[in-house]
Amino acid sequence: MGSGGGPNGPQGEGGWRLSGSLEEFLAVAGVYLRSRPALHTVALTVSDALGRRGLDLYGDEPPRFGWRAVSGEVDAVLLWTPPFVPMVVGGDAAAARGLARVLAGGGGLVPGGVGGPVEQARAFAGEWARTTGQATRRTFRKRLYRLGTLHRPALPPGRARSAGEGDRATLERWHDGFAADVGATVGLCAGAWVDAGLARGGIRLWEDGGRPVAMAVATLPVAGSVRVTTVYTPPALRGRGYAGAVTADLSARVTAGGDEAVLFTDLANPVSNGLYRGLGYEPLAEFEEYAFAAGPDGEAR
Template sequence: MTWSFTDSPAVFRAAAGGHLAAEAARNTAVLTLMDTAERLGWWAEPDGRVTGVLAVPPSGAPSFGAVTEEAARALAPAGLLGDERRPAVVRGETAAVEAYAEATGRRWEPTTRMRLFRLGELTPQDPAPEGRARLATEADVPLLAVWTAAFVVAMGHEPAEDYTGLLTERISGQRLRLWEAPDGRPVAMAALSRTIEGQARVHLVFTPSAERGRGYAAGVTEAVSRAARDAGAAQVVLFTDLSNPTSNALYQRLGYRPLTDHLSVTFSG
């Protein structure tokens, strides 16, 4: 049993493609990061079966996909993630991240607890919110950049200086939708990842504070979820912050069901 590493998405796909496809929903973060990651890893059993994957993005914070606790513990020795530096942050399914963190012997603390949901039967909000969904356009980018920065801050992270590229990529792929109030004002947004291995992830769900409580987030989330299904995604997933009962309840009303819990930890020393 051993970890293998590469910086080549093609090599990674060739080695771990079966596991990525079989656990596409649980591997959503790795699938999303795969093409831009600086390092990709897979854990092989004695019979050659791959039962764990990870991706290390340019930020240097590894994201585990579907990984066994044994495989996570095996990552603990210094240098196994690419160099002699040990990561300051690790993310992934709770059991695997905790197994890794304990095995390092370092001081660590949980920073964010998330839950991964998978869409079952899509159930529209009843009553439906006022307004309608529409695709975002390049003319919306200045407003959406402000919203994206606010979303990032709300998630507890430092915002980037410029979100133009991120937003433009999603707009050009028709993967970013807005909810418009009856007077035509944009009042909420939601985006989709690219569909990879049959799964797509809903993200960037945001409603400005002044517009909350009117069902706009439900309306735009339903719209992007339906768009993903219509485009052929067999599995549609999203993450929620476990500390936010409002969003957790909202997504379940729309037909999302819990799949796995996730944890981000920060190390010190």
């Protein structure tokens, strides 16, 4: 996939333009992304991290960016940071199908899947299957929540505190434990993930009896929104209220700073969905991810 042309350059199918330039992407699509910061939380935080820490943040393969404009207004965005699958942000089914055709005919890096809001992800996967003959398989369903009124739970023994350098070994183990639980990487290797979290002061721990027993992590605020992520309790300590306590503490800190708090859950996990609803998080949207593989079945499912 090449640079594709900027806002005044060649236009792809369905009005899509592709670029390898983060600066161009944000200049053209930044206002659109910031117009709905909760829905666009991942694209905002990832592009912010790329700008602060470099385009090689997630790997050696450079990121790809794209946008679709209708009557001069951006209404859909592509953010692709290999080795992760492309993300379709906004738009509709027609926009997603057009993007699938553009990437299928781009002659460059081939995506191994796609992620996005349910309608767009399904449309992209279906068009990819039709165009390429590859089989597609849904691998993940998640729900985005936004905090309404925080309902503090009954607190277990212990207290909340910020993580420090002395917690590094624990945090690295918990990073890997969380990744194993959700069946995916957190985005960075354990050491780099801890470095970034400690540097921004974004890792909050619940401590009981002088030892950490649970964690929750906050992204840096972008466009007035903060994503709570990587909520984790080691298996032997679950069911004691630690995750709810540390998430409530972190959520209160986020909103006290004037930002909104959002988070994702795995729809296959009723425990976490019930926990966050109990804290006052309200469903906002649902997302899916698909993996692509060569095979005779060309239908999305």
